[in-house]
Amino acid sequence: MKHFSFLLPIFCYVYLYLFLLLTLNRTVSLALELGNQTDHLALLKFKESISSDPYRILDSWNGSLHFCSWHGITCNLMHQRVTKLELQGYKLHGSLSPYVGNLSRIRSLNLGNNSFFGKIPTELGHLSQLHRLFLTNNSFAGEILMNLTNYSKLNIVYLYGNKLTGKIPTEIGSLQKLRYMNIGQNNLTGQVPPSIGNLSSLIGFGVNYNNLEGEFPREICHLKNLTLITMVVNNLSGRLPPCLYNMSSLTFFAITLNRFGGSLPPNMFQTLPNLQTFEIGGNEILGTIPTSISNASTLTLVELAENHFVGQVPSLGKLQDLYFLNFEMNFLGDNSTKDLDFLKTLTNCSKLQVVCIVSNNFGGVLPNSVGNLSSQLSYLLFGDNQIKGKIPGELGNLINLNLLGLEENKFEGIIPLTFGKFQNMQVLDLRANKLSGALPFSIGNLSQLFDLRMSENKFEGNIPISIGKCQMLQYLNLSRNNLQGDIPLEVFRISSLRKGLDLSRNSLSGSLPNEVGLLKNIENLDVSENYLSSEIPRTIGECISLENLHLQGNSFQGTIPSNLASLKGLQYLDLSRNRLSGSIPDVMQDIPYLKHLNVSFNMLEGEVPIGGVFGNATQVAIIGNIKLCGGISQLHLPPCPVKSMKHPKKHSFKLIAVIVSVVFLLLILSFIITIYLMRKRNQKPSFDSPTINQLAKVSYQELYRGTDGFSDRNLIGSGSFGFVYRGNLVSQDNVVAVKVLNLQKKGAHKSFIAECNALKSIRHRNLVKILTCCSSTDFKGQEFKALVYDYMKNGSLEQWLHPEISNLENQTSLDLTHRVNIITDVASALHYLHQECEQLILHCDLKPSNVLLDDDMVAHVSDFGIARLVSAIEGASHKDTSTIGIKGTVGYAPPEYGIGSELSTCGDMYSFGILMLEMLTGRRPTNEVFEDGQNLHNFVANLFPSNLMNILDPGLVSRDAEVEIQDGNRHNFTPTVEKCLVSLFRIGLNCSIESPMERMNIVDVTKELSIIRKKFLAGVHTYN
Structure with missing residues (x-):
């Protein structure tokens, strides 16, 4: 035994080790069991917060399976703890349970593309092991999590497409391992915090579609790994910092639709050697295009639209991978012969798909080499320039073109026959040039065409019948030419024509054939100002989708077809200046949406109806028909003659007796009804x-x-x-x-x-x-x-236009962008009320105090307290309800209401015009300076457009701190802004004209405002 005594300590150590191991294992097992229970409970709570699960994804989340086997759940195999919760794209609706914060081992949380709402729980800050957070495309609100310091391992954060508010937290700088961050498409405000410069691992950063402001954060320049920056559609301003151009790692840079200014350094593309995508459109950047772009061989997309670039475009021949090029709406070129030389260099760019140079100052002749551009080219847009000469036939080589825009230039000569090669052409726009000759028969080869515009040229001859082969055509405009002969029947057999057919202002003759009835889906038909004759075909009543019909200025004869009443969607009908005879069919008063009818200068006779459109003198024009009679009093027509009777005296006496008896009975009945209503009112208070x-x-x-x-x-x-x-x-x-x-x-x-x-x-x-x-x-x-x-958090428009009455916090003056957006919003609401409701609704009290602004400064028209008094509700007509004394607010109500005229859409348009002028001038229509017959409309009209500065709101002028300098002279506005202001003032004046018939209608207003926003305001959020 003595020989084995040395083993005793070893046995003790082994025993102790086994004891500790068993104890530790039991502790670990207990901890794992508790962790599993915590995860299980957290997932059950997550499920409880889901109110809608259309795909029944969470059906598997039940007791028959371990939670690690539930759909969307991934666990660690050893410890059975949740490491991934991924349920993206299942349209789940509900709030995010704070219990998710108990999933302490989770590494990936992906709930993108669902319908979660409410705030992001602060408990998510407990997830210290989280690597990836995807909450994209939901409706999460509130501020971004502030306890970001706990996310030490986070490397991907995608929160775009929500309703998050507030500022980007400065704590973002603590995410040292963050590689990708996208918080775009929210409602974030404030500046990009300087602490972003601490994110040394950051590769991609996106804040698109927010309300961020301030300058470009210079601290971003510290990020040596950053390859992608996208800040599209914000309110960022100032000059781009010079250090930005030293970020050699950048491959993608997009700051479209902000208010950045300054100019670009000539050598910038040399210091950004890896740049592939460069998007800076819709800003206020000046100067020339950097010459170093000539050697930027890595560029694939260049978007410089809607800025203030001037001068010539450098050579682009070395941009071998370029597929998208957009210089639209700048001031490039000087209307000289060398302006388009850069197009020759583009022939080396074999991947090119889109070239857009619309709305510049390019002159000269389009070179034949344009036909050598990439065979992949699908969009070629040269409109609104000063290009002259003939259209080169070589363009026909670009057989894959989908859209060709040469409109609003100075092209002359004929259309090249090679255009017949455009088998894939969908939109061809040649309007507003000086083209002549006949329309080529080969136009029928463009079988994919759905939009063809050739108006405002000098084309002559007949309309080729081959156009009938374009069976996908939705819009055809050949107006304002010298076309002759009959309208080919083949035109009316293009069943796809839906948006419109405009053949007006030509020299077409013959009749309007019965085949016009084949255009069952057409919305707009205009054959006015031609030499058409014969009767208006009854088959036109089969064009059931017609909204606008223009037949004026021809020689149509016969009567007005009564079946026009079957066009239930008809809104505008002009039959003036023809040779129509007979009476106006009574059934025309039954066309429910008809807002304008013009039958002037015909040979009509008989009684004018009084219902429908005929009940409003501002919506109907009948002058030049001397035999018409009756109608409502405002038309000022003579009364229709009473038919003769055999015994006039005897019948007159009987008639008078009957009338007196009826009046007496009506008085008694009225007295009884009045007593009954008074008693009933006393019995029931409401x-x-x-x-x-x-x-x-x-x-x-x-x-x-x-x-x-x-x-x-x-x-x-x-x-x-x-x-x-x-x-x-x-x-x-x-x-x-x-x-x-x-x-x-x-x-x-x-x-x-x-x-x-x-x-x-x-x-x-x-x-x-x-x-x-x-x-x-x-x-x-x-x-x-x-x-x-x-x-509405931001109160009323009145509070913003006149801050002296406002109690809003942190209020600033409205810039031009906000004012244009608000004007467009109000016009959109008015268009809906006048044109799109089942029953016409007149607001009758449109003014700044009745325009409310939400959190995003979107305008909402309010206060319909007197709308019922004039709208057709419960079968009452305008005439029935127009006698009520409430006529709107002084200054905004149209002058005709003051003399007893009936309420109308024209009245709302007057109020809208005054509202526009108040927004642009900052002056109320009731301002004390307007006296002795002076008013806001006249004040503007007398000074417009030569003295724009004297009528513009000082609040807008004061924002123009940096004015444009050209040729050593100071100008108050850039040309783009000035065009915008002139267009807006003109709309306001045309809506507030004293004569109701001369005012713009809401359809035309919304169309023009849409053009203004697109052409002038997309990149000009305020002044230069």
Whole structure:
């Protein structure tokens, strides 16, 4: 035994080791079991927070399977702890449970492309092992997580496509391992924090589509691994820092649609040798295109549109991989012969697909070498320049072109026959040139064409019948040429024609054939100002989608076809200056959406109807028909003659007796009804329209609690019929605006019903949304009525235009971008009310205090308290309701309302025009300086356009700190901004003309505003 005594200590150590090992194993097992239970509970809580699971993805999340086998879950094999939760793209709807913060071992969380809402739980900050966070394309709100310091291992963060607000937290600089970050498409404000310069591992950084402001953060230049920067559509400004051009790692740089200024250094492409994508369009960058671009062989996409570049375009022949080139809307070229030399160098770019140089100052002749451009070229856009000479036939070599735009230049001569090779052409735009000759027969070869525009040229001869082969054509415009002969029947057999056919202002003759009825889907048909004759074919009534029909200025004979009434969508009809005879068919008053009818200067006779469009003198023109009679009084026509009777005296006596008897009975009946209504009113304090009862209602108690007893500290405004309070309602789960009616005011009951009826069924992004209403009694038993709307954080437009009345926090003056956007928003709302509702709704009180602005400064038209008084509701016509005394607000109401004219869309357009002028001048229409017959319209008209500075809002002028300098002279605005202002003022003036018939309609206004935004404001958010 003595020999084995040395083993005793060894046995003790082994025993002790085994004991500790078993104890540790039991502890670890217990810890793992607790961790598993925690993960299991967290996942169950996650499932509980999901209210909608359309694909039933979470059905597998039940007790029959271990949670590590549930769909979208990945666990660590050894410890059975959740390491991945990935449920992207399943349209899950609900909030994100804070219990997810207990998944302490998770490395990847991907819930992208779902419908999660609410705030991102702060508990997510506990996930210290998280490497990848994907919450893209949801509806998460609130601020970005502030406890970012816990994410020491995070290397990918994708939060784009949500509703996040607030600023980018400065703590972002603590994410030392972050490689990719994309927080675009949110509502973030403030500046990009300088701490971003601490992200030494960062490769890609994206903040597109936010409201960020300030200068480009210089600290980004410290990031030596950064290859991608994208800051598209923000309010960033200032000059780009020089250090940016030393970031040799950059491959992708996009800052489109901001307010960056300054110029680009000539050698920038030498110091950025790896740059592939360069997008700076829609800014205010000056100077010439850097000459070093000639050697930038890595470039694939160059987008410099909508800036202020001048001079010549350098050679681009070494850009072998270039596929997209856009210089649109600059000031390039000087209308000289050398302007287009760079196109010759582009023939070396074999991958080129898009070339756009629209809206510059390029002159000279289009070189024949353009036909040697890439065979892959699909878009070639040269419109709105000064290019002259003939169109080179070599263009026909580009057989893969989809879109060719040569419009608004000075091209002359004929269309090359080689254009017949464009087998893939979809859009061909040659309008507004000096082209002549006949339209080529080969045009029929363009079988894929869906948009053909050749207006405003000098084409002559017949319309080729081969055009009938273009069976995909949706829009055809050959107007303002010298085309002759009959309209080929083949044109009317293009069944795809939907958007429009415009053959106006030519010398076409013959008849409008019966085949016009084959165009069942066409929306706009214009054959005006030609020499067409014969009768208007009855088959035109089969064009059931027609909205605008122009037949004026021809020699049409016969009667107006009564089946025009079958065109239920018709809005504009012009039959003037023809030889039409007979009476106006009564059924034309039944066309529900007809807003303008012109039958002037024909040979019509008989009684004019009084219903429909004929009930509004501003919407119908009938002059030059001396035998017409009757109609509404505002048309000032003679009364129609009474038919003769055999015994006039006897019949007259009987007729008078009948009339007196009827009047007497009506008086008695009226007296009885009045007594009955008075008694019923005493019995029941309120009367709600049946349509109001269809709205969800809220109790007085909930409104009382939500507004702290209608406390003055929650009072945010007052109107004609009551007060508006800010409130929090449990049933709406949101901050709301509560409009409490002052029922002591005359008309308040009607205002309540009017607003409910007007808003209960209409939905538009630029109209205030009614959430619910209250029709009850208060705690004292008094009648109580209130309306509940979405709360608009940024108050009314009036508060922004006139800050002296505002109580908004952190308010600044509105720049030109905001004003144009607001004008467009209001026009969009008005277009919806006038053109797109089932029943026409006239607002009647459009003014800045009735335009509310949400968090994103999107405008919402509000206060429909008198709209019901003029809209056709419950079968009442405009005439029935136009006798009510409420006519809108002084200064904004049109002058014709003051002399008793009926309410109309023209009245709303006047108010809109005055609102526009107030936004541009900063002057109220009731300003004390407007006296002795002077008004806002005349004030602007007298000084426009020569003295633009004297009528413009000083708040806008004061923002113009850095004016453009050209040829040593100081100019107040860049040409782009000046064009924009002139166009806006012109719309405001044309809408506020005194004569209702001469005012612009909302359709034309919205079209022009759309062009302004696209052409002038896409890259000019404020002044230079």
